[in-house]
Amino acid sequence: QVQLLQSGAEVKKPGASVKVSCKASGYTFTSYAMHWVRQAPGQRLEWMGWIKTGDGKTKYSQKLQDRVTITRDTSANTAYMELRSLRSEDTAVYYCARDTPLWENWFDPWGQGTLVTVSS
């Protein structure tokens, strides 16, 4: 079955970077774009950006575009999200989520989530 398996929880200091991975299985990785969404404690879901896994083209939220990079390794069926210059406000659960084959921008399935804690 289709599954997205994310890397484990991270604790980082302010100013550091974090890179979260999302390994896909059960489908053709390069046929579906991958999105990244985060959820800070008690907050609504926030879309961060996406990558077209076939050609590597990306689009980011304007709010985060100076600090976030999404990449993929097609040989490993894995997408990555790196966030730099971390601040306490970046403490959140980070999710990867698959798009539809026609890039319709609804998300199914989602990874299990990766908690990133930013604390000095």
Next chain:
Amino acid sequence: DIQMTQSPSSLSASVGDRVTITCRASQSISSYLNWYQQKPGKAPKLLIYAASSLHSGVPSRFSGSGSGTDFTLTISSLQPEDFATYYCQQSHSTPYTFGQGTKLEIK
């Protein structure tokens, strides 16, 4: 950015009740509206896409309607497993924004 506003933010209901959650967009998004269910400590799950299409495997007691700026999610007869938080999401244009969520609790 398109702002998404849900109402109510929380709702108490009983098993067997009919429940409606509304979502309003700050500008017209045609039918580019999706609904998700999230339980504590879990990732969201897709329920409804394109305003009214039921995702595969989702029980038929869930339904969605609306277009333009006003949308609704209806649960026709609440089951114990439906107590969760529900989010709407617009897929009209980036950034793809979500509502603040509606927490559905047991009365």
